Amino acid sequence: MKTSQSLPLWSIASPLIGWLLIVASHMQLGGWLLLVLVVGLVACVLAAVYHAEVVAHKVGEPFGTLVLALAVTLIEVALIVSLMLAGGEATNGLARDTVFAAIMIILNGIVGICLLVGASRHREQSFGLNGVAASMATLAAIAVLTLVLPNYTVTTAGPFYSSSQLAFIAIISIVLYGTFVLMQTVRHRDYFLPEEAVDNEAVHAAPPSNKVAGASAVLLLLCLGAVVLLAKALAPALEVGLARMGAPDTVIGIIIAAIVLMPEGLAALRAARANRLQTSLNLALGSALASIGLTIPAVAVVSLMTGWTISLGLDIKSTVLLLLSFIVAAFSLSTGRTTVMHGMVHVVIFAVYLFTTIVP
Numbered sequence: 001m002k003t004s005q006s007l008p009l010w011s012i013a014s015p016l017i018g019w020l021l022i023v024a025s026h027m028q029l030g031g032w033l034l035l036v037l038v039v040g041l042v043a044c045v046l047a048a049v050y051h052a053e054v055v056a057h058k059v060g061e062p063f064g065t066l067v068l069a070l071a072v073t074l075i076e077v078a079l080i081v082s083l084m085l086a087g088g089e090a091t092n093g094l095a096r097d098t099v100f101a102a103i104m105i106i107l108n109g110i111v112g113i114c115l116l117v118g119a120s121r122h123r124e125q126s127f128g129l130n131g132v133a134a135s136m137a138t139l140a141a142i143a144v145l146t147l148v149l150p151n152y153t154v155t156t157a158g159p160f161y162s163s164s165q166l167a168f169i170a171i172i173s174i175v176l177y178g179t180f181v182l183m184q185t186v187r188h189r190d191y192f193l194p195e196e197a198v199d200n201e202a203v204h205a206a207p208p209s210n211k212v213a214g215a216s217a218v219l220l221l222l223c224l225g226a227v228v229l230l231a232k233a234l235a236p237a238l239e240v241g242l243a244r245m246g247a248p249d250t251v252i253g254i255i256i257a258a259i260v261l262m263p264e265g266l267a268a269l270r271a272a273r274a275n276r277l278q279t280s281l282n283l284a285l286g287s288a289l290a291s292i293g294l295t296i297p298a299v300a301v302v303s304l305m306t307g308w309t310i311s312l313g314l315d316i317k318s319t320v321l322l323l324l325s326f327i328v329a330a331f332s333l334s335t336g337r338t339t340v341m342h343g344m345v346h347v348v349i350f351a352v353y354l355f356t357t358i359v360p
Contacts, residue, residue, distance in 0.1 A: 034237055
């Protein structure tokens with residue numbers, strides 16, 4: 001991205017049009033309006049990617065990737081909690097399905113495609129091992145404690161935690177994620193700094209002015225909010241379509257996670273293509289950590305306040321895929337260098353995840 005001292009008109013117009021479409025979505029949705037909402041959703045996603053890169057270039061790494069991860073995850077949390085409050089106990093598995101989908105999309109889909117595309121263009125790419133190792137260790141611990149352990153506790157029959165267990169795991173998740181953010185931004189910030197790539201114009205471009213960066217930060221939040229609300233407006237038509245196709249309920253979690261993660265996924269892909277794999281992995285793994293580290297405590301609070309029981313434990317099939325993903329990631333990201341083969345393995349696992357979700 002070439003940074004200028006002004007923002008392109010399309011990046012300003014997209015979120016404004018998106019919010020106008022949100023107002024229009026309260027009318028009866030016809031086929032033409034559904035199509036317009038989809039186009040508006042895509043435009044807001046692309047604008048969010050652009051503004052995220054402007055903000056990231058201004059504040060530098062690793063703060064730039066952290067800003068996008070936190071912004072997207074807070075929107076994801078708001079969407080899940082609002083759907084839970086609207087749907088009641090019937091949505092007790094929504095948080096689990098969405099968080100698991102986010103992990104699989106990030107760890108296999110986004111990371112796999114980034115490794116595949118980056119290596120296809122640059123043959124071999126490198127990244128810092130220390131930061132990625134810390135990210136993977138934290139992500140594995142939170143994922144297993146929140147999505148696997150509930151199946152094996154005995155105070156309450158799985159896949160549920162008791163109230164005290166849920167509160168404890170929520171605190172543990174916040175502690176682990178908070179410690180990771182402290183490490184990423186203060187204590188060991190150098191672990192997450194990318195090496196300058198010779199073919200990366202963004203590294204050498206002048207940073208945007210405070211005025212431009214501030215405008216991009218506001219527009220980024222507007223874009224992310226529009227993405228979530230447009231997705232929510234499209235949800236009823238989506239549910240009807242999935243029901244007609246006979247797709248399982250877990251597909252809703254995948255679609256929610258995919259829509260929310262689109263801005264980060266595109267930003268990570270652009271970084272990989274520019275031979276900035278460290279930035280790409282910071283975005284991807286940081287997003288997964290923020291997703292699970294903040295979403296689980298949020299839904300735990302809702303559960304404890306409303307008295308609803310939320311289902312967190314994964315079934316056997318999903319548990320196998322989750323553990324396989326972590327094992328493969330531990331091997332593929334263990335040397336600090338990646339090739340096409342590493343990316344292909346992750347993409348294949350992601351394809352298996354999608355297929356077995358639809359055809360369990």
